Amino acid sequence: xxxxxxxxxxxxxxxxxxxxxxxxxxxxxSINRMAWYRQxxxxxxxLVAVINNGGSxxxxxxxxxxxxxxxxxxxxxxxxxxxxLKPEDTAVYYCNADLLEGDTTGYRYRELWGQGTLVxxxx
Numbered sequence: 001x002x003x004x005x006x007x008x009x010x011x012x013x014x015x016x017x018x019x020x021x022x023x024x025x026x027x028x029x030s031i032n033r034m035a036w037y038r039q040x041x042x043x044x045x046x047l048v049a050v051i052n053n054g055g056s057x058x059x060x061x062x063x064x065x066x067x068x069x070x071x072x073x074x075x076x077x078x079x080x081x082x083x084x085l086k087p088e089d090t091a092v093y094y095c096n097a098d099l100l101e102g103d104t105t106g107y108r109y110r111e112l113w114g115q116g117t118l119v120x121x122x123x
Contacts, residue, residue: 002026002101002110009093009117016121017083022095022114024076029100029107034071034078038091038119045094049080063089085121092116 008020024031035050049069051057057069066085071078078095095114100107 002028002099002112004095004097004112004114006093006095006114006117009119011120011122012085013123014085014087014121016085017081018085018119020080020082020093020095020117020119022078022080022097024097024099024112027101027103028076029102029104031071031073031076031097031099033098034069035096036069036078036080037094037096038089039094039116040088040091043091048093051078082119085119087121090119090121092118 003026004022004024006022008018012018033052036048037045038048039045047060048063049059049067051069051071066083068081094116097112099110101110102108
């Protein structure tokens with residue numbers, strides 16, 4: 001069964017850093033797009049950063065210059081490095097991926113979500 005598992009959340013002081021990781025496991029033929037979303041209490045889920053299989057990235061304006069998204073295609077993993085964290089970055093962060101499940105004999109499109117990891121920025 002294909003799934004995404006996140007790790008790396010926690011409590012950090014304002015100005016601090018955290019690194020989130022997302023690992024895709026199962027029968028994966030290829031991963032196209034990987035992204036990180038977040039959802040703060042009482043707010044809608046929003047896109048934070050996205051990276052395609054060629055390495056092109058895009059960020060929400062609120063995190064530009066502070067967050068960096070990356071991926072390792074060989075390992076089917078993705079990371080979100082978060083620096084200069086602010087209290088308003090507090091949220092549950094979700095990994096999201098568009099991928100092909102299967103192998104060279106056959107595959108199908110899947111969109112997957114991780115279970116979420118809580119990031120709390122507070123003094």
